[in-house]
Amino acid sequence: MSRRRTSWMVAILMVSCLMLAACAGQATEKPANTHKVLHEAGATNVPDHPKRVVALEFSFVDALDELGIEPVGIAQENKDDVSGLLGKKISFTEVGTRQQPNLEVISSLKPDLIIGDFNRHKGIYKQLQQIAPTIILKSRNATYQENIDSFKRIAEAVGQTDKMNQRLQLHEERLAAAKQQVDPNDQRQIMVGVFRSDSLTAHGETSFDGELLERMGIDNAITKTAEPTVTITLEQIVKWDPDVIFMAEADPKLLDEWKKNPLWNQITAVKTGEVYEVNRDLWTRYRGLDAAEQIVDEAIQLLNQKNK
Known part of the structure; x- marks a missing residue:
């Protein structure tokens, strides 16, 4: 066998080995860290620490604020709804109203988590899921306990259960103190x-x-x-x-x-x-x-x- 042909075959083998190694690396490459969150419309895999969250109901905005997260997109009807809710002004993009969220605007924000209301948004859940991981929770026309449960689920979704536990403990202490006045x-x-x-x-x-x-x-x-x-x-x-x-x-x-x-x-x-x-x-x-x-x-x- 000629020296030229031998060199050519060695080169082929080296390229093949490199391609196999690359494929093996891709196969074992660790996917983005996510966790499953159960909600009113099923179960969704969401990023462990989502950075770009869209909230389509006021109680969800409040929950995120309690957990130290500022949504990139919020649904509201009036210009001062969110500032009235939080008692401060924050920077966000309006994504339509709570009754009629603007899917195009939501998509343009490239969110990594959307939080929708069961009463208002269960009908567009699949459309929201096509934009980003979406969880559907109870707020509108829900009980006090159901809203508390939604707060817990949001904390689970955004990886802030420690802050949630601290805030709920403070909440219970405040209600207990108030009840003494009844x-x-x-x-x-x-x-x-x-x-x-x-x-x-x-x-x-x-x-x-x-x-x-x-x-x-x-x-x-x-x-x-x-x-x-x-x-x-x-x-x-x-x-x-x-x-x-x-x-x-x-x-x-x-x-x-x-x-x-x-x-x-x-x-x-x-x-x-x-x-x-x-x-x-x-x-x-x-x-x-x-x-x-x-x-x-x-x-x-x-x-x-x-x-x-």
Whole structure:
């Protein structure tokens, strides 16, 4: 065999060995670190420490803030929704409204995690999954405990369970301290209502604020309802007859009409002057840990001022 041919064969063998080694290296190359997160729409593998998170509900924004994470994209309806929620301004891109997230804008942000609401976004889960790993959790029309569970799941997803445990411990301590201010002999029953000209909505005992206040020993007059929040009539309010009404939103014209209506004036809360206007965003939209603590403090303060 000629020396030239031998050299050529050696070269071929060396190239082949290099290619095999490269293939072996690719086969054993460790994939990006991910972990499986169970959620309301199934299970999703998400990065261990996602950096670019899109949040499509306010309580998720609050949860991420508690965990030290600033979302790159947030759904909101009004320009000051997020600053009102967090009490500070942060830098983010608006990705449409919570009702109608803009998938094109979300995709342009190149997120590595999207957090959607079960009530609003389960129908577009597959589309969101095509953009980035997505988890679907409960927030809107969910109970207080379900929102707490969602906070835990978010912490698991973003790898911040230590911060979660610390914050939940502080939360429990604050609620326990607040509960000490509730008179155990107070038998008054409350109702949280959103009163618009076109609809009346009551937050029952299984709503976020309803269940939260029940845990504090503050009973809800709206019980045994099919859903946490229910559409009602003035006649039904009279039937439930709450001792205290927290108005999260009230149409002025509607209230003026009701003041002239004998039914409205039959309600115990109206007769005793215990109808209080409260902030709708805080009481019905935010649903985070900080919001829960503020709701409890305000409710107890308003209830106790009547007892003084």
